[in-house]
Structure formats: C-alpha cells, structure tokens
Amino acid sequence: MTAMGSNRASGVAVVGVATTDFGRLEGHDATTLGIWALREAAADAGITLAEIDGLIVHRLNDYQKLIQITNMVPGVLAAMPGEGRMTSGTIQLAVQAILSGMATTVALVYGNDGRSAGARYGGASDTYGTGADQLWAPYGMTSPGAVHAMQFQRHANRFGTSADQLGAISVTFREHALLNPSAVMRKRITLEDYREARFICEPLRLLDYCLINDGGVAMILTRADRARDARAKPVYIHGVAQTSRIAQGEFAEDFGYGAMQTVATRMRSMTGSGPDSVDALMIYDNFTPSVIFALEGFGFCQPGEAGAFVEEGGLSLTGRYPANTSGGHLSESYMQGWALNVEAVRQLRRGLGARQVSEAETVQYIQGGPLPATVVYGTEPL
Amino acid sequence: MNTYDKPLPRITDQSRRFWESARSGVIELPRCDSCGAFHTYFEPWCNVCGHEGAHWDPVSPQGRIWANCRFHKTYFAGFDEDVPYNVAIVELDDGPRLVTNIIDLESGSLSEMPIGMRVEAVFEAVTDEVTLIKFRPASTMGRER
Numbered sequence: 001m002t003a004m005g006s007n008r009a010s011g012v013a014v015v016g017v018a019t020t021d022f023g024r025l026e027g028h029d030a031t032t033l034g035i036w037a038l039r040e041a042a043a044d045a046g047i048t049l050a051e052i053d054g055l056i057v058h059r060l061n062d063y064q065k066l067i068q069i070t071n072m073v074p075g076v077l078a079a080m081p082g083e084g085r086m087t088s089g090t091i092q093l094a095v096q097a098i099l100s101g102m103a104t105t106v107a108l109v110y111g112n113d114g115r116s117a118g119a120r121y122g123g124a125s126d127t128y129g130t131g132a133d134q135l136w137a138p139y140g141m142t143s144p145g146a147v148h149a150m151q152f153q154r155h156a157n158r159f160g161t162s163a164d165q166l167g168a169i170s171v172t173f174r175e176h177a178l179l180n181p182s183a184v185m186r187k188r189i190t191l192e193d194y195r196e197a198r199f200i201c202e203p204l205r206l207l208d209y210c211l212i213n214d215g216g217v218a219m220i221l222t223r224a225d226r227a228r229d230a231r232a233k234p235v236y237i238h239g240v241a242q243t244s245r246i247a248q249g250e251f252a253e254d255f256g257y258g259a260m261q262t263v264a265t266r267m268r269s270m271t272g273s274g275p276d277s278v279d280a281l282m283i284y285d286n287f288t289p290s291v292i293f294a295l296e297g298f299g300f301c302q303p304g305e306a307g308a309f310v311e312e313g314g315l316s317l318t319g320r321y322p323a324n325t326s327g328g329h330l331s332e333s334y335m336q337g338w339a340l341n342v343e344a345v346r347q348l349r350r351g352l353g354a355r356q357v358s359e360a361e362t363v364q365y366i367q368g369g370p371l372p373a374t375v376v377y378g379t380e381p382l
Numbered sequence: 383m384n385t386y387d388k389p390l391p392r393i394t395d396q397s398r399r400f401w402e403s404a405r406s407g408v409i410e411l412p413r414c415d416s417c418g419a420f421h422t423y424f425e426p427w428c429n430v431c432g433h434e435g436a437h438w439d440p441v442s443p444q445g446r447i448w449a450n451c452r453f454h455k456t457y458f459a460g461f462d463e464d465v466p467y468n469v470a471i472v473e474l475d476d477g478p479r480l481v482t483n484i485i486d487l488e489s490g491s492l493s494e495m496p497i498g499m500r501v502e503a504v505f506e507a508v509t510d511e512v513t514l515i516k517f518r519p520a521s522t523m524g525r526e527r
Binding site: 137 | 456480481
C-alpha cells in the first residue's frame with residue numbers, strides 16, 4: 001500500500017563510483033583520500049556534490065573536515081567505525097535511507113591511509129572483544145591473521161583442505177590483478193612462489209595476507225527511478241543482507257556457516273539470487289581462508305569442497321564464478337570491501353577489457369567474518 | 383623475574399581470583415549461578431541465559447587441542463627470541479576453551495601438537511604476581527618444570 005504523496009522509493013541504483021590510486025600516497029590522509037574519491041564519483045555520476053543529500057563515511061576519521069571542504073549539506077549523516085565488517089552495513093543504511101525517502105542521493109565515502117600511517121593489525125592495540133588483554137596477549141596471541149590461521153587449521157583437520165589450495169586463491173587473484181592497471185601487485189606469481197613465501201602465522205604465509213595500502217573509494221546511490229538520468233549506465237542494488245555472529249567470538253564452531261546461510265537465505269527470499277543465478281563473485285579476501293569459508297558458507301560450494309573448487313580454477317575468469325576480477329584485497333589493495341563493490345558495479349557497466357566477465361548481469365558480493373553480509377548487483381532493476 | 387618482558391595480563395578486580403587460582407595451580411572460571419555455563423570473560427552477565435550473577439568454580443586441567451598456529455612474526459615485545467612460537471586453543475574437558483601455548487615439544491612444529499591431541503595444564507610462574515596456564519602433551523605427565 002502506497003500512501004498518497006509518499007516519497008518512498010521502489011529501488012536503489014549505483015550511479016557513481018570511483019577509486020583513487022592505491023599504494024603509498026604521501027601527503028594524503030584518510031579524509032582527503034575520501035574527498036578525492038567522492039569528487040570523482042560525483043563526476044562519474046554527472047552530478048554536483050550539492051545534489052547529494054545523504055553522506056555516510058567509513059574508516060576516514062574526519063567527517064567534519066570532509067563536509068567543510070566539500071560544502072555538502074547532508075540530511076542523513078553517519079560515520080562508521082573502521083572495521084571492514086562494517087562495509088555492507090554502510091551500504092544497507094544508505095539503501096534504507098533512500099527507500100524510506102529520508103534521502104534521495106547518498107554518497108558512501110571510504111578513506112584509508114593505513115600504509116602511510118603505519119596501521120598495524122595485531123599487538124597491544126588490538127582488543128578483540130572480551131579478554132584479549134588478559135587471556136590472549138600473555139601467550140603471544142594476537143592478529144586477525146592468527147585467527148584465520150587457526151580457523152584454517154580446523155578446516156584442514158576436518159575436510160583435508162590444503163595449503164596449496166590457499167595458494168591457488170592467491171595465484172588466481174594475482175592473475176586478475178595483472179589485468180588491472182590500478183592493482184598494487186602486478187608481478188605474476190606461481191604456486192611455487194606461494195610455497196616459498198615466508199610464514200607470518202603458520203600455516204599462513206605472506207601471500208595469504210591482504211595488502212595494507214592507502215586509498216579512497218566512493219559510491220553514489222540514488223532512487224532507481226532517477227538513475228536513468230545519470231551520466232553512466234546505472235547498476236541496480238537488488239538486495240543487501242547481513243547478520244551478526246559476533247556473539248560467538250572470533251572462533252565460530254561452524255566457521256560461521258550457520259550465520260552465512262541465514263544471510264544467503266535472506267538474500268534468496270529478497271531477490272531470488274543465489275549460486276545458480278550469479279555470474280561473478282566479489283569475495284572479501286582479507287586472508288585466503290576467508291575465501292574458502294565464504295564459498296562454503298554462502299552455498300557456492302558444499303562444506304569441504306571449496307578447496308578443490310578453487311584448485312580447479314573455479315574462481316578464474318573462465319571458471320564458474322569469476323571472482324575478485326580486480327585482484328581483490330590480496331593483489332589490488334585492501335580497501336575493506338569497498339573496491340570489490342566498485343568492481344562489481346564496473347563489471348556490470350561492462351567495458352573492463354581483458355578482465356571483463358562476458359555478459360555479466362548479476363554480481364554478488366559476499367563477506368564472511370563476524371558480520372556475514374552480501375550485496376547483489378544487477379544490470380536491470382529487480 | 384624482573385627481566386620478564388612479555389605482555390602481562392591487565393588484572394582487574396573482576397579477574398583477580400582467576401590469576402590467584404592459577405598461582406596456586408588451579409584453573410577456576412566464572413560460572414553462571416543460573417545455567418551453570420562457564421565464562422571465559424570476567425563480567426557478571428551470562429551470555430548463554432542472560433542471568434546476572436556468577437561464582438567461581440574449578441575446571442579440569444585436562445583437555446584437547448582445539449586449534450593451533452605458529453607465529454613467525456612478532457607483534458609484542460619479549461617474543462623476539464621465541465619465534466617461531468606456537469599458540470593453541472585448548473578445549474578443557476569441562477567445555478571452556480583457553481588460548482595458551484603448548485610446551486615440552488621436541489622441535490615445536492605444528493605436527494607435534496595436532497588438533498585433538500590430549501594435553502594437561504602446566505602452571506608457569508612468570509612473575510611474582512602472574513602464573514600463566516600453559517599445556518603440555520598429556521603423555522609427558524609427571525615431568526617437572
């Protein structure tokens with residue numbers, strides 16, 4: 001039932017996307033990287049910053065500076081804490097703001113100066129919810145990498161998943177990065193290189209870890225009925241879903257599969273999308289095991305079968321689910337999911353040259369971890 | 383003892399009993415007054431049943447390795463000489479899981495401390511105030527440190 005005069009929207013489209021350079025970007029902070037990306041995304045959409053009435057920033061630390069410099073007047077404003085798990089929730093808030101009529105056009109702006117600022121994961125500053133300062137650090141336990149190393153050990157113990165299968169993920173995404181001029185890592189690697197890479201937290205090696213870099217990413221979302229006026233071809237958000245498993249702590253008994261299934265089922269009922277209908281995947285790859293867990297958790301592979309699937313080329317450009325065609329966090333840059341969401345949009349706009357997934361119509365972003373989430377993008381309104 | 387330079391636990395009023403027990407060679411954990419769930423955090427609220435109120439109860443010092451890894455990079459002062467060093471999660475026979483180190487291994491490789499291996503607690507006094515709870519393979523019972 002639609003009330004007379006309702007300003008509710010019937011759908012949401014992405015009309016502008018931008019990524020800055022990635023790497024060591026001296027002279028920028030996270031906020032200016034965000035401004036850089038925002039200005040380019042607005043130009044991409046063919047709109048002015050004054051036309052944007054919603055702003056949600058993620059990770060960049062100074063929304064006040066951003067607003068003063070851009071002279072924006074957002075009627076919806078939020079700043080999300082810097083963890084990568086917050087990315088889909090940020091998109092979810094923007095979609096809600098537009099669908100409810102609270103805003104018409106929302107900019108999502110991410111800035112990360114982790115490389116120049118010397119961001120470290122692990123060590124005394126990382127707290128991991130309850131008790132790490134008492135029950136982890138005295139034993140030398142810390143870092144997201146170690147959490148993934150231990151979860152992978154459990155997966156290997158249960159299903160026989162091998163380190164070489166992790167290596168296949170690393171090699172595949174590097175192959176994709178070779179086709180992306182923006183990727184930070186553009187030197188081909190082989191499985192042999194992977195096997196010889198140094199251990200960081202055994203069994204994980206350097207090439208199992210994502211790349212901390214500087215960069216900014218922005219996306220501009222608007223009502224679907226206004227999107228046709230945009231400069232670029234609009235890409236439609238078919239659905240966003242997430243659920244928390246934070247209460248289970250860092251080490252989920254089931255690798256988070258129960259929570260991921262909840263999210264996948266929610267997405268299926270919302271959009272009809274699932275493993276049978278998706279043309280490409282963007283997978284949150286902070287560490288290679290995350291890819292295995294997400295493929296199995298969201299139902300793209302049966303539990304225990306993702307290792308063989310990736311080894312057989314299932315995520316390559318000619319595989320069933322071409323994934324992380326930009327190189328992902330492992331080889332393009334760790335932009336905490338944002339650059340992967342932009343890559344999903346770019347795939348659906350087409351024209352990515354050698355890394356284009358031919359005739360891609362539906363691309364799904366999936367993220368495991370403590371706050372499993374997914375976003376489905378399509379070339380047409382749902 | 384004054385040369386110990388690894389991180390020490392930030393002992394609070396809520397956790398003091400845990401560390402005092404460790405010093406006397408016992409693992410005690412907060413346990414929900416209502417549903418009996420053990421907690422590995424030091425707050426009065428139960429994350430299983432929602433009850434407010436917990437008491438201290440001893441748990442078995444025996445268990446199995448639930449997860450394992452081996453650090454080759456150091457993140458904390460004091461571990462530079464130790465790398466590579468292992469970290470494990472041990473599931474105690476009473477259910478709760480503790481992050482720990484496995485000691486008394488031949489070479490220290492992960493294959494010597496597989497998931498599922500039975501282990502028993504060793505109480506290692508590292509300062510006058512702090513005793514860490516480490517574990518060793520159960521078959522080495524009786525060896526003194």
